[in-house]
Amino acid sequence: MKIAVCIKQVPTREWQPRLNDAKTWIREQDASYELNEPDAYALEEALRLREKHNGEVVVCAAGPARVQQVIREALARGADRAIHVEDESLASADAAVTSAALAAAMADERFDLVLTGLQSDDQGHAQVGVMLAERLQIPHSTIIMEVQIEASRLRVKRELEGGWFQWIGMPLPALLTIQSGINQLRYATLKGIMAAKKKEIRKVPLAGGLAATQQIVALALPTRSKQTHMIAGSAPEAAKELVRRLREEARAL
């Protein structure tokens, strides 16, 4: 079983956004980065499937040089090797470009199964996985909460809205986008970190001729849709004022 996991590096949850001078992208030099959380679940699922069905787990990423940080982390958690489509322009690429970059680097590997997170915590297009399936000409399903493999077929539990689920069958090879919470994550051990240093990261240049499908005209802090009454003061003062307002003004208590 040859499994690919596509991962992305995104700003950390604690990151406070700052914009470039043109206000069209973030100031990358101020950001600290981490593994996109849904991708961490996809990686964990791949490692569990390898434990059950043998084979190898290959981490695939499309991004600038700094992405090596999360590739090393994935290798330390147990992935066998990595493919890195490296180009600075990929930092802010849209989903059509990112999926084309990954597809070009991954096609010859003929993976049995490709896993991605269901969306990224930066641009959040939620398109790369599905577009990658189309480019690799394999079937897909999205927002997956359980994966079963029998012979050359998949049976996966897909999350629908409002607490509903559905099992979907499909032949391998296939691509799945993985929902957060599908499993419990493991973290890298010291042994894993040491072993990762010797694992192969194959660098692939970005193919030319990929045209952006969208342009960010402006980035800004969101505007408030409501007039928010901010309540200041010490904790007891703020608590007292909030309870008063909820009782007298909002009549919600």
Added chain:
Amino acid sequence: MILVVAEQRDGKLNRATLETVAAAQALAGADPIKAVVLGQSVGASAQELADAVSEVLLVEHATLAVYTPDAFAAAVQQVVASVKPAYVLFPHTYQTRDFAPVAALRINGTLMTDVTGINGTGAGATFSRPMFQGKLSAEVRHQGDGPRCVTIQIGAFRADAVKRGNAGPVTPVAVDIDASTIRQTPEAPFKEAKQAVDLGQAERILAVGRGIKSQENIAIAERLAKAMAAEIAASRPICDSGWLPMDRQIGSSGQTVAPKLYVALGISGAIQHLVGMKGARTIVAINKDADAPIFEVADYGIVGDLFEIVPALVSELEK
């Protein structure tokens, strides 16, 4: 021309479809709007839209009776090829997310997802969408000459704002889909377990997020929930970690609620959470990060340490 891809289940259109029609009307200017309804025996759904758009295209085929991404992408591809819209609008549902990226590639179009606002009309329009977990809002423009596909976030436009006039025609459109090209075989949808609690009925909800930090601290929130006579609920990561059961999850993958009072405790307010609760009458946000997106929808906000504020609230309520 703008094409709206309607979504129905068991012959009933969902509210997100009507919201998408409202978005199409905002974008259209003087351009005509058509809607396409896909399925089998879904004529009633098509009729529901007839007075809101200039023409409804009714695409009925055996392969569309049960949703699969392969069949729906093929159908949309064929309809777009025949009516050649400038824009294709979809509701931003889990179903759309499953097949719209394939459809967009096959029609050589561009796809912009999760759109919450439209600026301008026609070809010059730009679109607003959240980025970086709602910390930033982007204004984005399509590039290239292909059809411009857009998915409209739930709740961004109002279903009751749809302008209706004289009913236009409902036109059957034939598609050619070979059943053997459909690779996914779906089984019947099901619910995991009987829901212990229907949060949709709760008057007051106290929801906890990552700011609660550990499972042990859930008890602190439970004391506050008791003091304010509220049901306890959570954002997705809390349920993923198993700190509260999945049936207490609020958001796109959990329950959608509109209680009298919603208190968000240590919840940053990613769009997936906001869509599940922004209909609440009064929203309180308590968060250590003054820039957390949850404050954008809050009526009352306290910036501070929830581990100090929650006990203070409990003692205030118990006075």
